Amino acid sequence: MSTLVRGGTVVTGDGSTVVEPGAVVMRDGRVSDVLERWEFPAHFDGEVIDASGCVVMPGLINSHTHGVTPGALFPSAAPPLPEHRWMGHLDRHLLAGTTTVLNLCGFASMDDVREADRRHAVHVRGATTHLPNCLRAAETADGKGLPPDAGDLTVERMLEDGAIVIGELGGGQTLGGGGQDLVYIPAAIEKASGIRISNNQARRIKEAVLGRFIDVKAINLVELAEAAEEAGLAEAFTATELMKLVADTVLPSITPALDGIREGVRAAARFGVPAIVHSAAATGGVIRELMTDTRNKDVRVVAAHANHPSHTPAEALDLAKLGHDAGWAAEASVFDLLHRKHTVTTREHWDLLLQDPGLISVLATDYGHDGHHDELISAVQDVAASGHRSLAGAVAMAASAVADLIPGLASGGGRLERGSPADVVVASAGDFRDVRFVFVDGVCVVRDGQLTSEAHR
Ligand SMILES: [Zn+2]
The missing domain is CATH 3.20.20.140 (Metal-dependent hydrolases)
Incomplete structure (x- = not known):
């Protein structure tokens, strides 16, 4: 199976290379070539995808x-x-x-x-x-x-x-972090009182009892009274009960x-x-x-x-x-x-x-x-658009730099170069979240922004 993705801005993922316009050729699950404009083939024995107006990057x-x-x-x-x-x-x-x-x-x-x-x-x-x-x-x-x-x-x-x-x-x-605010503190309060509170209400109560660094000495009774009132718990619990409930949920x-x-x-x-x-x-x-x-x-x-x-x-x-x-x-x-x-x-x-x-x-x-x-791809775009990195540098932070940091995660991946796995993304240059095509091992798994039947096995 062969695919040619042509006409887009190819960001190879190595941290420095941008080919504009460039083309990526995939054959048998691998990237077989990254081409510059004058090398684009006139005829191609496989599917040709027009990536004009898009960025082409490694998965x-x-x-x-x-x-x-x-x-x-x-x-x-x-x-x-x-x-x-x-x-x-x-x-x-x-x-x-x-x-x-x-x-x-x-x-x-x-x-x-x-x-x-x-x-x-x-x-x-x-x-x-x-x-x-x-x-x-x-x-x-x-x-x-x-x-x-x-x-x-x-x-x-x-x-x-x-x-x-x-x-x-x-x-x-x-x-004692966000997972407590989202799940365990609201569950303990609901179990004791039947009242359901939000994660923001749970966080406020937790911080009134234990502070930001999770320390019983940080108790702030005035703030606790206000937080309990705001969460609709003032009738259901005394301050002591609420302190004990939060401490028993968070501390062990x-x-x-x-x-x-x-x-x-x-x-x-x-x-x-x-x-x-x-x-x-x-x-x-x-x-x-x-x-x-x-x-x-x-x-x-x-x-x-x-x-x-x-x-x-x-x-x-x-x-x-x-x-x-x-x-x-x-x-x-x-x-x-x-x-x-x-x-x-x-x-x-x-x-x-x-x-x-x-x-x-x-x-x-x-x-x-x-x-x-x-979306991770939106983070990449933001890092480049904010001027924190070049576009090539930002893509590398979610591509080759990750593969290099963690052996076994994606050997040979995170790069578009000859012989690397054909994991390839084509996204609108204006908004990277508008992902048009995704290939995994050369197989098209997202087409025109929709999962294909190959996405699930
Ligand atoms: Zn974490």
Whole structure:
């Protein structure tokens, strides 16, 4: 099977090459040529796609996703999503030009990961957090998605079975973050009172009780009274009851989750694989400790969402600079800060970290609100349009830089060059979210913005 994509601006993904107008030739699942205008063939023995007005780039690689397999969800090992949801998440990744995802729900099994990989055109890769403290943190916060044999699995066995990183180490669900606001605090309040509150109301109550750094000494009774009133809970709970409910929901998993981060980075050193650590206000202390520990100097550690909004912008910048000096890599997550703005309403951290040319090496999405994150390809366009990187540099942050950072995620991928896998995206130059065509291994899986029958297997 052969395809010629011609006439668009070809951004090869290597960080510097742009061919305008250029053409990409795919044969037998591989890129066989990247051509310049005067080399375009007059006749071609396959499908010819006119990419005028479009950008042609490698299929994007997203190193921070959740909920893209039938396995346990999040670092808290919540119950798996039903099939239509995890397949739906993969559909949305693919329709937005992402052809490879790393599932950072570290308690999904490799059978779960392989099932997703087999059934959907997106390449799905897996991670592991099968470590004693990570497991304890998950079981304390939730753990309802754990299979009966989860306690028998180890990081070593998972890596032998194909997992490629240790992560996500820590998470909002186990560390008093957004996952608590969205799921566990509202559930505990509903169970006790029958009243359903929103994630913003839960966050306000949690911060009144425990502050931003999750500390019982941070209690602010005036703010708690106002937050309870605003959430319609003033009649249902006394201040003491609400404090106890929040503390009992949030605190028990914190110590094992923080110890799990230390344990995960040690395991990464032992097994020679990358560790991906949840960066947020709640983990800032442990991250600083690990960054300055010289025993970790040869470990590849990635600070996930270095732009997490629980940091103040100045804290995020400080931590990213410390990480840079310690040899850590940093990923910036777009969350939903560009368009949907449900979980993250500020782009201050994003711009502050990205405007420094050396601090952020890769872009990802994380989960957003219930899986509705902004598109990775939109993050790429934003980074270029904001002047933080050239277009070639921005594409590389979701392509070759990710493939290079995480061995096994997309070997030879993230680049359009002779011999690389034919994972190719054609998107409107005006709005990259208008993705016209996507090819995976040379097979057309998105045509005119719609999934083809080849997208599901
Ligand atoms: Zn995270």
